[in-house]
Amino acid sequence: MQTRLDPKISKSRHAEAIESILRKCVHCGFCNATCPTYQLCGDELDGPRGRIYQMKQYFEGEPANAEMLKHLDRCLTCRSCETTCPSGVRYSHLLEIGKEMIEVDLPRSRFDRLRRAGIVRFINSGWVFASAIRIGQALAWMLPPALRRSVPARQVALPRSQAQHSRKVLMLAGCVQPALTPNTNTRAINLLDKLGIQVIELQQNLCCGAAAMHTSEPDYALRQVKQLIDHWWPHIEAGVEAIVVTATGCGVNVRDYARLLADDPAYADKAARVSSLYRDLIEVVEAHSDALEVPAAAGRRVAVHTPCTMQHGLGLNLRVERLLAGVGYQICRIEEAHLCCGSAGTYSMLQPAIASRLRQNKLRALGVDLPDVIATANIGCQLQLAQGASTPVVHWIELV
Ligand code: SF4
Ligand code: SF4
Numbered sequence: 346m347q348t349r350l351d352p353k354i355s356k357s358r359h360a361e362a363i364e365s366i367l368r369k370c371v372h373c374g375f376c377n378a379t380c381p382t383y384q385l386c387g388d389e390l391d392g393p394r395g396r397i398y399q400m401k402q403y404f405e406g407e408p409a410n411a412e413m414l415k416h417l418d419r420c421l422t423c424r425s426c427e428t429t430c431p432s433g434v435r436y437s438h439l440l441e442i443g444k445e446m447i448e449v450d451l452p453r454s455r456f457d458r459l460r461r462a463g464i465v466r467f468i469n470s471g472w473v474f475a476s477a478i479r480i481g482q483a484l485a486w487m488l489p490p491a492l493r494r495s496v497p498a499r500q501v502a503l504p505r506s507q508a509q510h511s512r513k514v515l516m517l518a519g520c521v522q523p524a525l526t527p528n529t530n531t532r533a534i535n536l537l538d539k540l541g542i543q544v545i546e547l548q549q550n551l552c553c554g555a556a557a558m559h560t561s562e563p564d565y566a567l568r569q570v571k572q573l574i575d576h577w578w579p580h581i582e583a584g585v586e587a588i589v590v591t592a593t594g595c596g597v598n599v600r601d602y603a604r605l606l607a608d609d610p611a612y613a614d615k616a617a618r619v620s621s622l623y624r625d626l627i628e629v630v631e632a633h634s635d636a637l638e639v640p641a642a643a644g645r646r647v648a649v650h651t652p653c654t655m656q657h658g659l660g661l662n663l664r665v666e667r668l669l670a671g672v673g674y675q676i677c678r679i680e681e682a683h684l685c686c687g688s689a690g691t692y693s694m695l696q697p698a699i700a701s702r703l704r705q706n707k708l709r710a711l712g713v714d715l716p717d718v719i720a721t722a723n724i725g726c727q728l729q730l731a732q733g734a735s736t737p738v739v740h741w742i743e744l745v
Pocket of ligand 1: 369370371372373374375376377393394397429430431432433434436
């Protein structure tokens with residue numbers, strides 16, 4: 346695609362990235378065929394090709410306007426379009442740059458900024474978030490059914506292995522997972538212990554920065570990223586062999602630290618080291634698949650929802666299915682497995698109408714083979730699906 350960047354844009358630090366991404370797009374529109382928002386809204390402006398075109402117009406000098414931002418905000422950043430694109434267009438990077446610049450020219454309303462900041466501060470608030478969840482769980486019986494479904498049932502915390510091994514990995518606790526599904530990391534820690542790997546988890550529930558990135562607070566997100574790197578660094582210097590993440594929504598962000606901090610002289614090298622150490626839990630467990638025992642629940646029918654962050658972001662599609670089939674589960678057929686469930690970080694809170702329709706479609710697609718259980722790999726997807734599912738929704742580690 347030919348580009349003539351506006352002088353203001355061509356002087357920005359993003360000019361090179363903008364040019365190179367835009368030039369790769371040949372306007373073929375293949376990406377629209379796999380875009381969830383294009384399928385739902387049926388509007389070219391709510392598909393990747395249309396969004397790229399709107400950003401191109403802005404980068405070439407058209408003033409930012411509310412309509413442009415509305416269509417960009419409707420994007421889930423699921424990256425299904427990137428998987429489909431034959432030209433290798435890094436759409437999500439362009440969107441990140443486009444939104445950051447447009448929001449400077451066209452600041453969001455005070456209400457929208459407060460709402461976004463409030464969501465991130467709440468889910469990053471540690472004990473405040475955990476206490477709110479506890480109260481919600483205790484009073485769930487009083488809530489109307491629609492609200493009750495949004496509060497996950499309380500998990501009875503399992504004992505955690507404290508065994509020492511010479512092989513050590515770091516594990517991200519995350520900001521919401523410890524309060525909502527604490528047994529996801531506990532089961533991962535206990536399984537890795539059986540495989541001879543000791544897990545080190547920080548006491549503080551530090552956020553990887555993904556939530557703030559989703560709500561257009563890149564500076565706050567980068568402060569969180571640096572704080573996490575500072576806490577991890579002594580363990581990295583002591584020789585941990587990997588940084589394991591059990592939520593793919595966080596993992597895709599940790600893997601991106603090298604790019605996010607590439608221009609920061611104090612953190613670029615450390616961020617690159619963190620990204621190189623990053624592993625999704627499935628990568629660690631499947632490397633030891635010969636040592637896994639057949640679980641008591643083997644033989645049950647499992648529908649696997651592979652999060653967008655796992656299939657389009659991390660390129661780990663079908664890995665959970667392979668692992669679960671290997672230990673004896675029956676893997677169910679899924680229709681349109683490439684489509685997002687509507688969770689998409691904070692999207693389900695910011696765009697509830699679209700997110701709810703995506704959840705209904707996803708649950709229909711997951712249910713065609715009448716599974717006994719739905720397994721996924723990201724806390725956000727797990728909660729989003731559980732709100733509408735009549736089948737239990739679990740992290741896949743609970744089945745191994
Ligand atoms: S598939 Fe790729 S090249 Fe084609 S319109 Fe979409 S982003 Fe552009
Ligand atoms: S990231 Fe997802 S929602 Fe956004 S344009 Fe691409 S396919 Fe569509």
